[in-house]
Amino acid sequence: MMIRAIAICLGLALAPPAEAQLAKTQFGAAQTGSQQRAEPFGSYARGCAAGLVELPETGDSWQAMRLSRNRNWGHPELVDLVQDIGRHMNRIGWGGIYVGDLSQPRGGPMLSGHRSHQIGLDADIWLYPATDMTLTRRERENLSAVSMRRSNGAFVNSNWSRGQHELVKKAAQDPRTARIFIFPGAKVEMCRTETGDRSWLRKVRPWYGHHYHMHVRISCPRGASGCLNQDPPPPGDGCAEAQDWVNNILNPPPPDPNAAPARPRRELQLADLPTQCVSVLSSR
Ligand SMILES: [Zn+2]
Numbered sequence: 520m521m522i523r524a525i526a527i528c529l530g531l532a533l534a535p536p537a538e539a540q541l542a543k544t545q546f547g548a549a550q551t552g553s554q555q556r557a558e559p560f561g562s563y564a565r566g567c568a569a570g571l572v573e574l575p576e577t578g579d580s581w582q583a584m585r586l587s588r589n590r591n592w593g594h595p596e597l598v599d600l601v602q603d604i605g606r607h608m609n610r611i612g613w614g615g616i617y618v619g620d621l622s623q624p625r626g627g628p629m630l631s632g633h634r635s636h637q638i639g640l641d642a643d644i645w646l647y648p649a650t651d652m653t654l655t656r657r658e659r660e661n662l663s664a665v666s667m668r669r670s671n672g673a674f675v676n677s678n679w680s681r682g683q684h685e686l687v688k689k690a691a692q693d694p695r696t697a698r699i700f701i702f703p704g705a706k707v708e709m710c711r712t713e714t715g716d717r718s719w720l721r722k723v724r725p726w727y728g729h730h731y732h733m734h735v736r737i738s739c740p741r742g743a744s745g746c747l748n749q750d751p752p753p754p755g756d757g758c759a760e761a762q763d764w765v766n767n768i769l770n771p772p773p774p775d776p777n778a779a780p781a782r783p784r785r786e787l788q789l790a791d792l793p794t795q796c797v798s799v800l801s802s803r
Contacts (some may be wrong), residue, residue, distance in 0.1 A: 542787045545800055546627025550589065553625055553802040557594050559638035559739060560793040562747040567796035568626035568639035574598045580615030581605035582652055584645065584659045590629075593621040594639040596740050600695050601642050604735075607689045613682055614650045617662075619643030619732050625799050628787050638746065640739070643732040644690070646683050664731035672702040672730060673768040684709055690735045691719035698752060700726035700734040703764040710758035720756040725764045745795055 538544055546567060557570035571592040576583045581602060583591040593601070598621075605615040622639045623629060635641050647665045654662065667683060669676040675683075687709060691699050703725035710720060726734075739746035789796065 540788060541628075542789050542792055542796075543628040543630050545789060546623055546625055547630040549623060549625040549627075549800070551624050552592055553799050555799070555802050557639075557740075558743050558795075559594060559626070559640055559746040560795040560799065561638060561745070563635040563638060563641060563736065563749065565787065565792060566626060566638040566747075567792055567799045568594060568622065568637075569795070569799045569802070570594075571622060571624060571626065571639045572598055573624075574601055574618060574621060577652070578602060578605060578615070580609035580652065581618055582615070582649070582654055582659065583618050584662070585619065586656055586659055588620065590620040590623055590636075591618065592624045592626075592639065593642060594737075594740060596695055597621065597640055597642055597737050600690075600693055600735070600737060601644070603693070604644065604686070604690055608649070608682070608686055611682075611685055613648055613686075614652045616686070617645040617647055617649045617664075619645060619664075627792070627796065627800075635736075640737045640746075642735045644686070644735060645732045646679075646686070646730070648680075648682050666730045668702050668704055668730035670704070671768050672704050672727075673765045674704040675708045679705065679708065684712065687723060687733055688713075688719055690733065691722045695737045696722055696735060697738040697749065698736045699723045700729050700736070702726070702728070702730040703761050703768065705730070706761040707758070707765050710756065710761060717756050720758060721752050721754070724752060724757065725761045745793060 552571040553569050555569035559568045560566050572595050574583055574591040601618055609615045620636055621642045622636050626637050626639050645664055646667050665678055667675055667679045690696055699722055706723050706725045739748045
């Protein structure tokens, strides 16, 4: 009896936290932003955010997609930036932009998908040429994004055009933007075809996936002392590094026999997030 009781105790102590205690479950349940001053807490992949606002589902030059996810919430600076990008794309010949996930209403880890997007400063914008600004809710659930890559991301495919180049460039040139993630073949293509100012290319970082959408990340807003910026990208346009990445896709280096196996990631609990996240969750 005694041994069994001890075993049960140990079992409880070692068991993974119940689903209900995980930060993603709690933040995933929030339906609206907190009625607090807008402020991100923590870092892009470990944090939460107070006072996020909703990107309106429909604007003159943007449409939020996959509305059922309720992830069209961001810091006001991010929401402004997304709208500015939409207006720009409208001026140069697209109807505007289709906008994927920003953050959950109070940020935090998500039940599915992204590791980042936790502090209201990340936005996914589709690379699909957005022409129709009158999609219904159902169409926004069902419309398939279109991939822009071939050869595992080493190259752009025939869907890529000047419009995508201008979309990425507009987002990168904005002083609020810290980084843009997109597949390596797209960065190399933009490096090849940009004939004017190249300084914006520095912010465009090759990354896995990201061939249906680009991911725009803005810097911590001024005065947000609880917000942790990422180190800025290395100096230079980063075009040689992107080409190296492409070369590795085309001719993969042999696997390193001494590489440690990737350790499974532990799910974040509320206690792993900045302490302010407790009040972000409980606030009205
Ligand atoms: Zn993203």
